[in-house]
Amino acid sequence: MGRLAEAISLDISYEALTRAVKVTARWPYQAQPLTVPSQPFKTEVGILAEDKAPNQEPQELGISGLLTVLDQDSNPSPTLFTIPSRHRRAEGTFSAKFLSPTGLHPTLQITLDSNKSPAKDSDCSPYAYLTLPRSIFPDRYQLADELFLRSKNLTSLQYVSKSVDLEAPEYVTKLWGSAILLELSPPTTSKPEPWSVEIPLHLRYLAPSRGGYQDVDIPYPAIFWACPAAKGTQFSTNPFDQANLGYDGLFEGHTSFWHVEPRPSSGDRLINTITVPVLDLDKSRWVNTGTAAAVIIGFVWIVWKLLPLGGTGDPSKSRAAKKAESKKTR
Secondary structure (H helix, E strand, O other), X not given: OHHHHHOOEEEEXXXXXXXXXXXXXXXXXXXXXXXXXXOOOOOEEEEEEEEOOOOOOOOEEEEEEEEEEOOOOOOOEEEEEEEEOOEEEEEEEEEEEEOOOOOOOOEEEEEEOOOOOOOOOOOOEXXXXXXXXXOEEOOOOHHHOHHHHHHOOEEEXXXXXXXXXXXXXXHHOXXXXXXXXXXXXXXXXXXXXXEXXXXXXXXXXXXXXXXXXXXXXXXXXXXXXXXXXXXXXXXXXXXXXXXXXXXXXXXXXXXXXXXXXXXXOOOOOOEEEEEEEOOEOOOHHHHHHHHHHHHHHHHHHHHXXXXXXXXXXXXXXXXXXXXXXXXXXX
């Protein structure tokens, strides 16, 4: 158990139906000591490496090596098999950028170079999963309008994280940010063709700074096709498979994900940067002075208007007295 502290990952899962606990640990690629204590139950030990099996599908992982059952096999047995992969690579690439000018309501444009489904025999749908910092957020009410979604090549809003305060500035928001899952609507053409979608977002008011501008970095979304796996597919046989770590928990357990490779729209970073205007601290003192002066002037004007009324008592009696005096003079 002491060596688990040196592992780079540790995954513990429990299957309620079979009451089985599965512990998977991974260590860096280096020489490892192998110690297997004798146990009263069946213990199988294997030394395996990646390989390619005959008739192996592109989305499958091939493994070969030696397996032996302690206290049962006299010699290790060679083995070669394939295991299905939940996460796969789709054809094509995509890029993402914000339409200019961005303003306080920027629109993220995602351009894909193909609308071809990765699995011909499956009912696949493309999705976009965005992880956004708290300085920018989606409006769930805006994304509930079906007509508006169709105009942006979007099908539906599948998920958005817990309620987001639409009016709070960034510097008083306690949440780390928000996440959103959108189903995309590709063109239904027989031949593959480029297409794009637009996702409307909203910036929060940012804290004042010197210079009057702040940069906000927004990471690239994850674009993938979600397809129902073939009947009988068992992803649990893959020792490298990990489920329910992110957006995959929003789909059924037998869903396969075909990921579209991101391509930076500029530079080599998968990040879009927006320059946001904010209150300039170097000029804000004039705002404070002007506001204070306007309040004082307004207060003095109100007092000046009220002084004549205070000297004559009831305003209605004052007006009546003035009318009576005007009649006498006539």
